[in-house]
Amino acid sequence: MVKKRRDEQEFALTEPITLEETSSKTTLKSSLEEIKNYPGVIGYILRNTASASIDLKDPTKIIDYAIVSSSALDAAKQLSELFDLGDPKSIIIEGTGIKVVSLTIDDNKVSVFMERNADSEEILRKLHRA
Amino acid sequence: MDDEVYSFALKNTLDEIQNICPDIKNSFIFTEDGDILALDANTPEKTAVSVVDAFDTILEKGEVVGDLESVTLDSTNGKVSISNINKLFLATVTSRNADKNYVNTVTHVLVPTIVRLLEKMNLTPTKHDFIKQDLKPETPRFRPEERQEEQFEETEPERPRQPVEEEVKPNGLTPEVPVNQFIVENIGGLLVPADTIRIDNDLLVQWQGLYEDRKIEEVEIETFGGKSTLCKVKPIKDSKYEGKGIVQIPEKIQNNLEIKKGELVRVKPIIP
Numbered sequence: 001m002v003k004k005r006r007d008e009q010e011f012a013l014t015e016p017i018t019l020e021e022t023s024s025k026t027t028l029k030s031s032l033e034e035i036k037n038y039p040g041v042i043g044y045i046l047r048n049t050a051s052a053s054i055d056l057k058d059p060t061k062i063i064d065y066a067i068v069s070s071s072a073l074d075a076a077k078q079l080s081e082l083f084d085l086g087d088p089k090s091i092i093i094e095g096t097g098i099k100v101v102s103l104t105i106d107d108n109k110v111s112v113f114m115e116r117n118a119d120s121e122e123i124l125r126k127l128h129r130a
Numbered sequence: 131m132d133d134e135v136y137s138f139a140l141k142n143t144l145d146e147i148q149n150i151c152p153d154i155k156n157s158f159i160f161t162e163d164g165d166i167l168a169l170d171a172n173t174p175e176k177t178a179v180s181v182v183d184a185f186d187t188i189l190e191k192g193e194v195v196g197d198l199e200s201v202t203l204d205s206t207n208g209k210v211s212i213s214n215i216n217k218l219f220l221a222t223v224t225s226r227n228a229d230k231n232y233v234n235t236v237t238h239v240l241v242p243t244i245v246r247l248l249e250k251m252n253l254t255p256t257k258h259d260f261i262k263q264d265l266k267p268e269t270p271r272f273r274p275e276e277r278q279e280e281q282f283e284e285t286e287p288e289r290p291r292q293p294v295e296e297e298v299k300p301n302g303l304t305p306e307v308p309v310n311q312f313i314v315e316n317i318g319g320l321l322v323p324a325d326t327i328r329i330d331n332d333l334l335v336q337w338q339g340l341y342e343d344r345k346i347e348e349v350e351i352e353t354f355g356g357k358s359t360l361c362k363v364k365p366i367k368d369s370k371y372e373g374k375g376i377v378q379i380p381e382k383i384q385n386n387l388e389i390k391k392g393e394l395v396r397v398k399p400i401i402p
Contacts, residue, residue, distance in 0.1 A: 065194060
């Protein structure tokens with residue numbers, strides 16, 4: 001098994017931070033701000049090649065959540081290629097603790113973290129409309 | 131049951147699932163350690179290994195989500211689903227228009243059932259998991275010179291017996307006690323003894339052949355739920371049940387063992 005590798009330079013964020021806003025990101029971010037208030041939602045990570053926005057209720061877990069987000073999106077791409085399934089639309093990881101919904105919209109990579117009983121379908125619909 | 135048989139049974143299950151649900155394009159089962167247990171006919175091993183590698187990354191880096199229960203990927207041309215079933219992971223790839231509910235019903239009912247069944251079948255007399263339960267063995271009727279295994283006296287033969295630890299007494303002269311699986315069938319009628327089951331005469335003859343000079347008059351029935359009982363055995367009378375792997379069991383014994391028609395049980399002869 002691979003040991004957890006943490007890129008602290010990339011994810012050394014201690015509180016909700018917006019590094020750089022781009023116009024294409026604005027709509028998505030406002031949707032995420034709404035989603036953040038949905039029942040059971042713990043927080044989100046939104047990033048693209050130039051910037052990252054992270055808003056999590058528990059800032060001590062930012063690195064862990066960022067790693068999960070990155071792994072999920074990489075796995076989505078890899079699995080889609082393996083089975084020739086076209087472009088990945090979303091990947092949902094469900095554990096005994098929490099659920100993570102990750103997707104790529106344009107150049108933006110989004111992960112929303114939530115309690116297991118939260119309505120991930122509704123969140124996905126909201127994000128796809130953004 | 132060895133790993134080969136286990137994998138074979140799982141592979142057949144996957145193939146059958148695809149037969150009844152053609153929307154499933156690929157399916158395979160792997161363990162938490164990444165060992166691939168069974169692949170359907172459409173999935174190359176190399177592909178499965180790549181999936182396991184991708185999944186392993188999530189598994190390793192995903193501590194924050196707790197124990198992983200499922201991963202569901204939705205792509206433009208299909209879906210990949212990986213579900214945790216009793217510590218085994220079932221991966222399925224479905225087409226874009228697959229009926230999600232139907233696929234889930236088929237995979238999440240059939241596979242866990244087969245896995246549980248196989249696990250229970252794996253409980254051979256010498257390695258029963260349930261022997262660790264807090265059970266009081268009944269008065270033993272052990273005949274060391276004649277028997278390979280301990281047996282316990284039954285005051286009421288049809289009463290379910292709690293499983294007890296069995297000690298194997300190696301005996302180079304006595305063949306291993308055969309264990310056969312049967313499908314339960316009802317037996318009724320006014321003159322049917324409540325303590326007697328019926329199995330194929332051919333099998334009784336075969337057992338008899340293994341233990342010359344000993345008449346097999348009693349068997350132990352064991353359910354996959356872990357219940358067992360001793361009862362008398364006679365050949366099946368009704369020819370329509372012959373050669374079909376059926377054991378006819380009176381209703382009372384079925385009730386005591388909490389089984390019913392159509393279920394699987396294991397039957398082994400008691401060597402006198």
